[in-house]
Amino acid sequence: MKSVGKILLWLLALLLVVVVVLYLLLQTRWGASWLGRAVSQHSNYQLVFGKLEHNFSAPSHLILHDVSFGHKTKPAILVAKRVDLGLSAVQFTEPLHFASILLNQGTLRVTNKTSALPFSADRLQLSDMAVTSFHDALPLTAQRVNGGVMPWQPSAASFIGSDASFQFSAGSLTFKEMPASNVLIQGRITKQQLVLSNVGADVARGSVTGSAQRDAQGVWQVSALRLNSLRLQSSKTLNEFLQPLLTLPAVHFDRVEVTDAKLEGQNWAVSDLDLALKNVTLSDGDWASDEGSLSMNASSFVNGTLQLNDPIVNMTFSPQGAALTQFSSRWVNGLVRASGNWTRSDKKLTLDEAVIAGLEYTLPQDWRELWLARLPEWLNSVEVTKLNVSHNLIIDVDPAFPFQMTSLDGTGSNLLLARDREWGIWSGNLSFNAAEATFNRVDLRRPSIAITADNNAINVTEMSAFPRSGMIEGLATVSQQPQRALSLSLQGREAPLNLLQDWGWPAVPLDGNGELSLKMQASLAKGAPLKASVNGTLSATAGEKSVQQALQAGELNAK
Numbered sequence: 001m002k003s004v005g006k007i008l009l010w011l012l013a014l015l016l017v018v019v020v021v022l023y024l025l026l027q028t029r030w031g032a033s034w035l036g037r038a039v040s041q042h043s044n045y046q047l048v049f050g051k052l053e054h055n056f057s058a059p060s061h062l063i064l065h066d067v068s069f070g071h072k073t074k075p076a077i078l079v080a081k082r083v084d085l086g087l088s089a090v091q092f093t094e095p096l097h098f099a100s101i102l103l104n105q106g107t108l109r110v111t112n113k114t115s116a117l118p119f120s121a122d123r124l125q126l127s128d129m130a131v132t133s134f135h136d137a138l139p140l141t142a143q144r145v146n147g148g149v150m151p152w153q154p155s156a157a158s159f160i161g162s163d164a165s166f167q168f169s170a171g172s173l174t175f176k177e178m179p180a181s182n183v184l185i186q187g188r189i190t191k192q193q194l195v196l197s198n199v200g201a202d203v204a205r206g207s208v209t210g211s212a213q214r215d216a217q218g219v220w221q222v223s224a225l226r227l228n229s230l231r232l233q234s235s236k237t238l239n240e241f242l243q244p245l246l247t248l249p250a251v252h253f254d255r256v257e258v259t260d261a262k263l264e265g266q267n268w269a270v271s272d273l274d275l276a277l278k279n280v281t282l283s284d285g286d287w288a289s290d291e292g293s294l295s296m297n298a299s300s301f302v303n304g305t306l307q308l309n310d311p312i313v314n315m316t317f318s319p320q321g322a323a324l325t326q327f328s329s330r331w332v333n334g335l336v337r338a339s340g341n342w343t344r345s346d347k348k349l350t351l352d353e354a355v356i357a358g359l360e361y362t363l364p365q366d367w368r369e370l371w372l373a374r375l376p377e378w379l380n381s382v383e384v385t386k387l388n389v390s391h392n393l394i395i396d397v398d399p400a401f402p403f404q405m406t407s408l409d410g411t412g413s414n415l416l417l418a419r420d421r422e423w424g425i426w427s428g429n430l431s432f433n434a435a436e437a438t439f440n441r442v443d444l445r446r447p448s449i450a451i452t453a454d455n456n457a458i459n460v461t462e463m464s465a466f467p468r469s470g471m472i473e474g475l476a477t478v479s480q481q482p483q484r485a486l487s488l489s490l491q492g493r494e495a496p497l498n499l500l501q502d503w504g505w506p507a508v509p510l511d512g513n514g515e516l517s518l519k520m521q522a523s524l525a526k527g528a529p530l531k532a533s534v535n536g537t538l539s540a541t542a543g544e545k546s547v548q549q550a551l552q553a554g555e556l557n558a559k
Contacts, residue, residue, distance in 0.1 A: 140175045199211065298310075351382070375423070
């Protein structure tokens, strides 16, 4: 029995020596290289590290130096200067589950295909790491990342796992081309429900803070989002800048606050923007709300040739639509004010009141094209219940037919200005007058016009003006049908006989002042030339002399 005991003792001693030798060899570069090759040969992963370190002062920790780990033939998932693996008794049943994993000074690269790793840990910690995520839903790059996940159980759907708390900070982060610094993210994910309890970052020389959560169906609820003192410049147009709002996943905003923001893009800018949005849901390019609201003001807003100074907008939202409780702005040295509502069922904007006063406005060169362009799908019709226009200067510098109206005043009631997404005067009453006007180099005093419109026609019930001598007055009718048939009659008393020449009528072979009588029919159809559609007669009398002229298809026939 003594000999058997001695043999066992020698075997234990030999085993201990082997273990000690292996322990010492594994902590050499040769041992690290051998272990890395063994893992690479017997798995789908590639492991390379420079040294394995173990200290009896911290016996439950293994430290790997200069680590590179990833799928074979693929870019490395992890490159780190130091990886600290915390061991526990669980290793005997789950060898790849660690008490803790600490990644220090390296790069972590996460994609849709690399989230499902064979490792897990009670706690994953990152220290001074660079993180790049190529996930379709969360593309980002971050530098100087510190933080952790508890517990860490990565899956194919999520690198963090399906049930974990997390907290991260980053010195810098870029998310979908938007750079940020001093980022802090705290939250938890539970059974596909993501809760971001605290998010903060410095963005565009300002700050962003907020909290939000996402349910299992992917619907976001933003409890609070605050953007303060942003100074953002973009190369995008305004439509391109706002386009992401139309492609967001379903998201409900409890409250959004923007304070003192300055935004600038291609041909647009807004300065000193303050905004408060409450209780609004965005989904599939549309919005919904029950008792929501929007309050917004700025010192200036520019979009192309449009510049608004001190604009103020207050709106409330409901399932039926949106109520514009206040809109006001200074515009081209004047004031614009309106209130009304937009109804979802018929996509109609009804302005209870619109006031335009004191403008000094030069019409854009493409104003006719804008008038003929179709409205967006969300705006089918526009009606103004009460219109008040006062003391405006309107100028058109079109060289083909320039005009100017000074001190233009007017009123309107029940005006349907858009129907089936087309601008027009489809119904209602409208009247204008000006102190002075010039139409293609013809000066007029006190021009005035009164219009009544219905489904069939636009009727000019009163039209008058005083040229340099005498008076002219007339009536007109324009059909509401696509051919836009025009019928016009014009009378002039002691008026210049060449008055109509600058408006396109052939010259009258009489001088001085006299009586004029014009009757004309034409078509104002969109896209068709006017001159070829004109048929009419003109009678001109100066003393005992008189002239009769007739136009057929725009050409003069002697009569």
